[in-house]
Amino acid sequence: MRSIKFLPALVIIVLLFSACGGSAEKTKKDKPAQNMMTVLFTPGRIYYSVKCVEDTAFSYALYLPENYSQNRVYPVMFFFDSHKRGKLPVEKYSALADKYGYILAGSNNSTNGQSQNEMDKSIDIMINDVKHRFRTDDSRVYTSGFSGGARVASSVALFDGGVAGVIGCAAGFPQIESQPKSNFAFLGIVGNEDFNYLEMKDIDNLLDTWETYNYLLIYDGKHDWPSARVLNQGFMFMEFDAMRHGLMPVDNGSIYEFKQINDSMRNAVRQRSDWYNLYEADRKATVFLQGLDDLEEYKDEVSQLVKKPQFIVQQDKVAQLDQKESALQQQYVQAMPKQSKSWWKKEINVLTRASKNANTEGERLMSTRLLNYLSLISFFSSENALKQKQAGAADKFLMIYEMVDSDNPEVYYLKATYFMMLKKNDAALGQLQKAADKGFNEPDRMRSVMTFKAISNSKEFLKIVNEVEENMEEDD
DSSP states (O other), rough: OOOOOOOGGGOOOOOOOOOOOOOBOTTTSSOSSSTTOOOOOOTTTTTEHHHHHHHHTOEEEEOOOTTTTSSSSSEEEEESSSSSTTHHHHHHHHHHHHHHHHHHEEESBBBBOHHHHHHHHHHHHHHHHHHHHEEEEEEEEEHHHEEEEEEHHIIIIIIOOOOEEEEEOOOOOOOOOOOOOOEEEEEEEEEETTTTHHHHHHHHHHHHHHTEEEEEEEESOOOOOOOHHHHHHHHHHHHHHHTTTTOOOOOHHHHHHHHHHHHHHHHHHHTTTOHHHHHHHHHHHHHTTTSSSHHHHHHHHHHHHOOHHHHHOOOOOOOHHHHHHHHHHHHHHHHHHHHHHHHHHHHHHHHHHHHHHOHHHHHHHHHHHHHHHHHHHHHHHHHHHHHHHHHHHHHHHHHHHHHOOTTTTTHHHHEEEEETTTOOOHHHHHHHHHHHHHHOOOHHHHHOOOOGGTTTTOOOOOOHHHHHHHHHHHHH
């Protein structure tokens, strides 16, 4: 049984996700299979809903690499998204599956707020289904997830074992009381504007104390699945670990590709005297290429950098900003119910200005992450206030939410819920229309919520539902 608790840094952020499985439905252009056990899957084609034989309520998106054959075994990457979007990572990274020869399977059931039993069941059913259907290499089973899905990916490795490596995108581990016995490689990936940036750095430091094969890859981005270009390095990381353990031959081509990418970065930061990121690039090479290549060049440069006064100053500034950001996060959590609307308007305006033109890039990124963090905690605060029918609190939290994340359709969906609570039906319809205009794509959520019962048969509501359905189809 997996024991999932969350890291103290995310007290408000409850992001439980689950995994899932499949039997056989092909892409939209394919006819559904009649016999789930005998269906033939075409390599190089994405299957959006493969239903699990054990329980067809569970399904997963699937991609077999173009070179797939029954005559050999393949590494497999299981993806866990936060919103049942199994197809998203499978589509996004299918070219990497071809490049490295991986089977990809993305859960269609993994989502926020699942119970422990639901999560356990969906994980087990999907993984077992893939292993029984396809030629998987049991020594090279990998998991990856985004946000809460990253915690699910980590929990499989921590509590179930049999996982060679984890790529955790935008979130780290469930809370654990002691170092687990299971041993697996871990690559963390986080955007430099992600509200979970500090959490990922904490996980990286923790894993260093465990002497785990790990690295934290920071890229230019927000809270989302990284691009294929970024995740390419995640596949490299796992490939190098397999080479080091003798699970595959050493591939000098992949090593050369990594060095080209990393040395290009080293040269760029060196030219602008960015000694801190030069140090990080050197450290990255020593981790990725451990046991596979001559590392003296990188180690020598690191030993010189740590003595360099300019590097020490830059390193201290990074540490100071991290401490400041952590303190402000805690302050904002405490201030959310206590401070007035006017206080929040002033604070948000200061952060917004700093996110656009702060004195340094580090301060700009910190301010941007704090705005994104406020989006997260104001969402949870708004949702909770609406559930408790606390109109005054909901009004304030929704004001904060809209100020920091005005392009998010969820803002206007929740504002519609707020106006329904006040029996202001026309205002609620106006907010639902804004949500649809911003890309809201959950028509079932609109129909199933009793909140909108009073307007559910109106022409305006039905028109908005149709627009939301169109949004969903466009996303599909």
